[in-house]
Amino acid sequence: MKLLEFDVIILNTQGQESKRQQRQAEYFTEDLDNTITLEMVLIKSGSFMMGSPENKTEASGSESPQHLVNIQQFCMGKYPVTQAQWKAVAALPQVNRKLQADPSEFKGDQRPVEQVSWYDAVEFCDRYLS
Secondary structure: OEEEEEEEEEEOOOOOEEEEEEEEEEEEEEEOOOOOEEEEEEEOOEEEEEOOOOOOOOOOHHHOOOEEEEEOOEEEEOOOOEHHHHHHHHOOOOOOOOOOOOOOOOOOOOOEOOOOOHHHHHHHHHHHHO
């Protein structure tokens, strides 16, 4: 694992920076084939409060009730999935559903893949993890 350094920026209610902290996260590079890699960042488990407090007057109804959210550790791509990465994983054996190898409208191996559904993304992850 390698270390990624980044800044966490806290904004005030006016959207202005009020605090900045330097943090680190672990990441690794996965080889999809001899020329294509996927960088994954480790997101550690933790807890946070989601939603607006009841006394916040500007909050919409969809922001309530405020509640504690706990997340388990997981990995997330450091960058959006490129069309080349998509093609490499789409060529792996099917887990639950077929994947189009080249679904994007705006072509280019280094461009982000687009025109994929939630179900396609789940299949991509399932194939990558198999």
